[in-house]
Amino acid sequence: MRLSTLRDGSRDGRLAVVRHDGVRLAAATGIAPTLQAALDDWPRCEPRLRALAADLDSGALAGEPVVLDAFCSPLPRAYEWVDGSAFLNHVRLVRKARGADLPPKLEVDPLVYQGGSGVLCGPQDPMPLVDEGFGLDFEGEVCVILSDVPQGTRAADAARHVRLLLLANDVTLRNLVPEELAKGFGFFQSKPATAFSPFAATPDELGPAWKEGRVHLRLRVVYNGALVGDCDAGPEMHFSFFELVEHIARTRSYTAGTILGSGTVSNADRARGVSCLAERRTIEILDAGPGGKPRTPFMKRGDRVEIDMLDTRGRSIFGRIAQEVV
């Protein structure tokens, strides 16, 4: 089952179920007005939403056509947005780029940061260029939306807390990062609003590609019309979503609707490309040798990034994030 949120002028939009082929949808507001309301009352809502999806898939219900710019983020505002950095190749590259040390426990202690969650962008919302000097970058990620998670939840028990999966563009202002992290309190101004894919899918939509808390599919990133990244989101995710859940639940609990991100999807094999510009710039610096400079600039007005993920049959699971810098 795939859920989406339609822009309707309200703060939280209205819930809709998307047909299997992604071209039609049906309003689900008779079951729950918003995705948050459905997550708040999932045991009651899930079977009804699935029945609606089945009617749509079978043709018993015609639904209405999908209009791509009608979608907000599945959760236009969320109670928490917690982002991991579970692809260690990404951590190693971006820290090298800014001359920062690697955390000593990198391989055993997950990196996560608390992101702003009160204003989240839809899949086609513009990326505002507040200041060209800030170094605007995209980051393609896979995310899960959680149920209530009690403090102390262990990785072995985390699978049942994963309600939905979706994609994110975790927008980053690279040139604000070094000074901000040096202050010791983590990212803040360097992380403007994150954008999400139009559809949030239940784990069964991924079939065997959802395995042990990882998504074994490729994340396609197209930048200004060229495929720049086709990284596998599975094997190199060093900490699975289940391990990330255990990490974040060590000292507190979470409410249903918390979004948890993988961090930028990144593969050691350079042939796979990149899911953010910072990695490409680092590779350019390394390849240029001592004193090398990056060739790729950060994003500028009119640049366009698209982030998508196809299943083994070529179907876009989450719909496409397609944002333009304004």
Add this chain to the structure above:
Amino acid sequence: MRLSTLRDGSRDGRLAVVRHDGVRLAAATGIAPTLQAALDDWPRCEPRLRALAADLDSGALAGEPVVLDAFCSPLPRAYEWVDGSAFLNHVRLVRKARGADLPPKLEVDPLVYQGGSGVLCGPQDPMPLVDEGFGLDFEGEVCVILSDVPQGTRAADAARHVRLLLLANDVTLRNLVPEELAKGFGFFQSKPATAFSPFAATPDELGPAWKEGRVHLRLRVVYNGALVGDCDAGPEMHFSFFELVEHIARTRSYTAGTILGSGTVSNADRARGVSCLAERRTIEILDAGPGGKPRTPFMKRGDRVEIDMLDTRGRSIFGRIAQEVV
């Protein structure tokens, strides 16, 4: 006007207006079911809530008695909890305690961190002692609840975005802080759920004590029955709430209901005491001379902290946070 949220088994509780003397209240669910709903539609709700409060204050409406353990946090879950560290005396003391450098731009660039906001504690909720080795500490703070704040809002324009004020106990696990901050991504496991005062008050409730984005009143902190802190929350708040709003809105917008904290209230004059144990421990170390150790342990089972603020006539503005370690 003072608003509160009554525990009723639902996720967001039910909204109530508190009488001027703080001993009776009236359900406000006929106006808005929850505080978040009121904040989402404030121009419509505010005059109606004020009319209800006036009826309660005049005796036209009897209301029901206040029962202290009936309150949740005014927002049992919030879309964002952003905490500043605007009392530089606190920053200087706690960084000295853990041997950390002061940020070079401490006096011109505010420190803020993004806190977890999906599960917030009520004023009498227990403080769970997950592990005695974590170094459980309280932090007494003043907070504001914001309206929608557009990206780019300036300090000079921030006053109108402050809807309500309240107090917080920003619980901290001190012994998890150094290693977590060294990773570079800010606080996470070291910040369990924050607790809030029972009442959230509109700025006019503070009279002249609310001035230029600061609360010129003392924050009373009682620890195991003894007054340990009576710090003025006004003059030494280096960055006002208005300046903090400008800082956090530099690169993104906020939804109504965002909670913004001052950081631990702290005065340079030692006679004022402390609003957290970490400061007291640092002072003990400094006073003991080279190789000195703190005498005060972190919180243990059965310890009790109370945080309150009285107006110039001795009335508790926000009601009392009173938590016990379990």
